[in-house]
Amino acid sequence: MTAMRKIVAAVVREKGAAFQIEDATIGEPRPGEVLVRIVAVGVCHTDIIVRDQYYPVPLPGVLGHEGSGIVEAVGPGVAAVEPGDHVVLTFQSCGHCGPCESGHPAHCADFFAQNFGGGRKDGSTATCDGHGHALHDHFFGQSSFGSYAMAHERNVVKVPKDAPLELLGPLGCGIQTGAGAVLRxxxxxxxxxxxxxxxxxxxxxxxxxxxxxxxxxxxxxxxxxxxxxxxxxxxxxxxxxxxxxxxxxxxxxxxxxxxxxxxxxxxxxxxxxxxxxxxxxxxxxxxxxxxxxxxxxxxxxxxxxxxxxxxxxxVEGDAVPKVFIPQLVDLYMQGRFPFDKLVKFYDFDEINRAVADSESGITIKPILRLPG
CATH class of the missing domain: 3.40.50.720 (NAD(P)-binding Rossmann-like Domain)
Incomplete structure (x- = not known):
């Protein structure tokens, strides 16, 4: 039986409901998967519209798709990262369709199922609530509104350890989308x-x-x-x-x-x-x-x-994240891409205030800091 790790996660249980901070568990990584300890996670417009079911993502579930953190463990066959690496989590793609093979993974032929399906391709999930009931996860291949996230080798991007990790999560979606639309x-x-x-x-x-x-x-x-x-x-x-x-x-x-x-x-x-x-x-x-x-x-x-x-x-700036996100990090570190001016930090248990501040326009890009 797969060992389960105790985590905390922000769970949406029904359409339009508030995020609830709950005790939960997450399993160990399967082949190709990467378990990441989340340091911080951005709040994106897409998290909010999925909470409100603009897109039919199954609930109850764990959202969040702008995570940054440290690799905790890797599954069999993973070679791109190893435990201790600093990473940004981004969208998931299949890797073998025409768009993926030609350098356009954001237009993956299986994009919706890979990112909005509510679990792995086989229907399983990595996360359970405190009562042992499965929670839908793998949102954008990560579900990073939690202390740990199960990602995949394809959607983790290694970043330099001297870059400010808690700031970098939004590069995985919102920041990448705007910058990539222009540059890519x-x-x-x-x-x-x-x-x-x-x-x-x-x-x-x-x-x-x-x-x-x-x-x-x-x-x-x-x-x-x-x-x-x-x-x-x-x-x-x-x-x-x-x-x-x-x-x-x-x-x-x-x-x-x-x-x-x-x-x-x-x-x-x-x-x-x-x-x-x-x-x-x-x-x-x-x-x-x-x-x-x-x-x-x-x-x-x-x-x-x-x-x-x-x-x-x-979609996602038509970027190849493993190439484009490190470029954005370099531009930020050089002072040429000051996206930190868009950010306000919140504690993880302030997630509903962060969402409300985003919806009202008070905060441009909220980032939640995870405890520990």
Missing amino acids: AMKVPAGARFAVFGSGAVGLSAVMAARIAGATTIIAVDVTQSRLDLALTLGATHAINSREADPVARIREITGGGADFTLESSGRPEVLRQAIDALGIQGTCGIVGAPKLGTEASFDVNMVMIPGKRIMGI
Whole structure:
């Protein structure tokens, strides 16, 4: 019988319910798996929308998918990491479909099952509650809202031990998504005119990445002035409060006809329309904001077709995490990617306050510190 390790975890038991800190247990790693002692974990928009069942992830379960920690144990066959390594946990992918094999694991053909299935592919889970009942886990291949997480060799990324481990978890999803959308997916070049709709953690990461890429016009759009003010310190050349001005008209004015690239990070269909309309000739709009499944949006077909505009879906920045996350760590350590300015730390048992602060806009990127 597999030995079970005692842990604490934040459990969601039903749609829209508060996270409950519970005693639980976790098993030992199977072949290819990596048991990680979680040091800290970011709170992401996707955790919140899954709690609210925008995506049909089975409950009760343990969410969390921006974990950072220390490898505790590895299963048979694992060669990429060993106990004691510092790691960031990221999304899971199958590793053998066409997109994975061609360097696009974020568009894995099995992405939904791998990340939202609620357990291993065989239906088993690694985690049980205090009464011995199975809890759905393996959320994004990790379920890191707990003191330990069961990940896989494919979705653990080794990072330098001199980097601040408790800060690094959000590189596994939100920060990677915004920065990767600019640097990996859309490949924004030097001299480009770029605008981001939504200045949360994803949008502001895109602003910093656009500055690294050498974009000469970087426009942040949001309804919260404090976030726009921060965007200007992180590299934005212009900020538009869309409660006070028409962002499409202002972007066309600032750019002299429209942006080369826009990024929609709010998940609101009406904002996506603005991001498409704000493009210039042959401009590209990237979509990273996640609404409820089944959400539809509209646009003027001729005003996309005739100017040759492109609309691009982007997941996780289209990044290869084992390559891209260490690059982001290097950029941070060099002072060129100061994503720490987006962060506020909370104790693990303050998870519901952290979520509420994220939903209200008080905190851009909450990070929970695990005890011990």
